[in-house]
Amino acid sequence: MSITYHLGPNLSGRSEALRNVAWPNASRPDGIYLHPNPVVNFSGFARTVAGETFLHNMAPAQQASTNSTDVNPVSDLAPSQSLLTLSGGQQVRLVLACALRSSRPILCVDGLLEQLDPLARGAAISMLSELPREIHIADNYGGLVARAAARDRLHHRKPGIPDLNAGLADVARTLRGVRVNAPDLELRNIGFRYKGGATVFTDTSFVLRAGRTYLLQAPNGSGKSTLARLLVGVLRPNAGEILVAGCRHAPHRSELNLIFYGFQNHQDQLFGRTASEYLEKVAARAAIRPTFLEGSVGLDVAALIGASRLDHFRDVEPFELPSFVGKRLSVIAALASRSPWLFFDEPSIGSDTEGRSALGDLFHRLAEAGFGVVLVSHGSEFDNIPGIQRITIRESSLVLEGV
């Protein structure tokens, strides 16, 4: 019926606005609000795709609108597929499919669409626009998609809320004089397959040079997170080897600090009682851990918090942080980890336009300082980073895009 885009900077109260639209009356909600973290939108009672859709078909109040649309965003998913094995984009599509079963007249989507690749995002938005409902979308990519017959609602940051984007720019500025030396990373004939699952990598060979920024863009479920887990050493490749500075290295057996992995969902990564305690623990551990990195950033935790303007959230529990702040904290922690290679999974999720630009600047500075940086993103926010190299996963292999 109509789509309203809620535009504005981070911490401007867009999520609150969406909740107020969806739940104006606590006793009788009018709409459905979809949380930015797709897992939270699952019922928690089902283990498979079929189970989840079954539960959402169950309520009689929700059966009325089952036929409201013939589009099924999860038509390509196997019904027996476990929810735990879904990639981020697949989770989002399942959440949307379940939300379509509802008969509520209002549907509020908070930042979920950012996690879809451009093709799926376009399809999802066109599908939503055809629904006979009132759709509200808080999407930092709102300005990038075709928005026929859409309305915009602007939000502004309230006074007293710190500008974390400016803080990110400050951090990037402090990196100007920093020079570290990270080793090159080489994957040689790597093969990996999950037990009882599909093959993810077959005879993959690729060299990642330190001092460069790589942008890994691949469809959902193609193996981006698997690559990170292989480098971290949680998974062991079935074939091939990993070489660091030309020497064989087995991450699954080694304690050497090679990769810092920033999770897509920051809650999987953060721990400790407060935000500052988390950073302190990371820094303390990094100080005693052997690393491939020569040199250091030279910022202690206090300086890091000060430069990134996270003072406001210093004593907040990591799990009570707003999503955007938690995500930013998970990125900042990389600077305290003394890891030569930094792997960020969708670091710009939840960031507004300024934030994405500031993140791009920070990653460029990190690469200039000598770190190896791998970014995973579905958007085009990092296209402007000078010298960025696009890589993708095609036919179970990591390849340079355009080659």
Add this chain to the structure above:
Amino acid sequence: MPGEAGTSVRSNRTQGGGNKGAKASAFCSIDLHRQNAMRESWVVVFISFRVLRAHGSRGYGGPSHAYLVPRLGRPNERYPIGSRRALHRTQCRPRSRRVHYKAADLLGRRRNDHICYPGRRTSVEGICSRSAGRGGQLRHRRAFDQPRDHVVHPHADSDSRLQHAGCPPASARYDFWRPRRPRGGHSGHSPGRWAWRRSWLGQCADNHLCLRRNHRGWRFRDSRGSLEIWRNALQFGARNWPSFGTARQNHSACRGSGVTDGHAASCSLAVRRPVEMRASMLSRIALGLAGIVVATSMGRDQLAPAAAIVLAAYLGAGEHRLALRLATTITPIILFSGILWLLVDGITLEWTIEPMRRLIAANANFLSLLRALVGSSAIVLAFATVPDGEALVALRQLRIPAAAATVLAAGATMGATVAENSMRSITALRAQGFLAPGKLALLRRLGSVAALTWTTSLSEVVARAEGKWGGNGFLTLPPPQPIRDRPAAIRGSCVLFSTAVVMGLLMAGAGR
């Protein structure tokens, strides 16, 4: 007729005259199959041993009436029957097709879809049961019909077999195959009928004994077969137990040994698919109560009977799968704990009989552990193993209030979530240097992993409670639905009542 269920579609006339009970059960209704298999299981094994002893290892059936009973293993050289003639004699294809046409018309499906095997909708929606009205009557599938996912049609499962009809060539005989019944005049104690019967029972013996056949029809022991049967039983439930006579259909027939066409793959997929478990809710209550009683019962004397009653309740309610899972889950833990206990006591008290006495003494700590294990396992199994998506529905059917049902169902599902979160926590700790490689390091840092897992899970649950359940009103569920499976409900209530009585007596005894 025992053994006829679970086979291909056959019309009444195909079965010959005389035996009204042998009228066909089309589309392999599992309830019939189960009943028949249970009824004949011991008889089959007994008779088949006699058959094996009488005829060695070369096949089944005596030399007489060989022209009527195409034997497994040896091609009939004396009276060779061509496939066209066999087709004419058995008329398997046209008559089964006629029944199929009837089913297809009833269900509004295409008539040419006569090859029915698991995974096809046509094979699960219509039932031609001899217990339905007059024998062989077709009816729609009802709610309480058991799903028949794992049933394989050995006779009509591929085009090639249909062509061979009642007399497949030797190369096709080393799979499960149904011999043709002799036509009129061979009823009662007719030698032809007995030959047919022997041949049929011999195959059942193969099924039970995990025997397979080579290209000559000679039997040999399949070493992997029995393991696979038990693995299937563990994984897919009681209906695939070997005692129910579907073992061969569960493994050998679908492993591509004899069937090399595309059907083998699809069949294999269909068989390995986890079947939906339709357990009686009341029996679950019984099991849960039994578990609670076991967990709280005192002393050695009550433990053994209580555990036995738990298992008996499982078996009585038809929950073989749960019983098996209970046994396989806790038995290793109990054994390991006992050994550990003995070891520790043996070190301190020297290696005498004393540690053993202390282990099984009344009010021993080990018994407490045992009680906790048995009790908690029974409770968890009773409530947490409902199939996917049904936990909440099942609890609501038990008239449990929505809030309590939500808590229980969420708790049941929480296990998988926690497992996944712990994996992510390990990755996060590993990536940030807090976890060294190796299992020993993981053991050392178990506290960190648990803490991160706990906080991640908690945060997820809190957000879900706020948004999904609270704001979006996901808790607005329909009123409880009536339990349609009346026989299972009655059976379950009987088990519940008897269990409650026995438990009450036990507890009264303990009180004295």
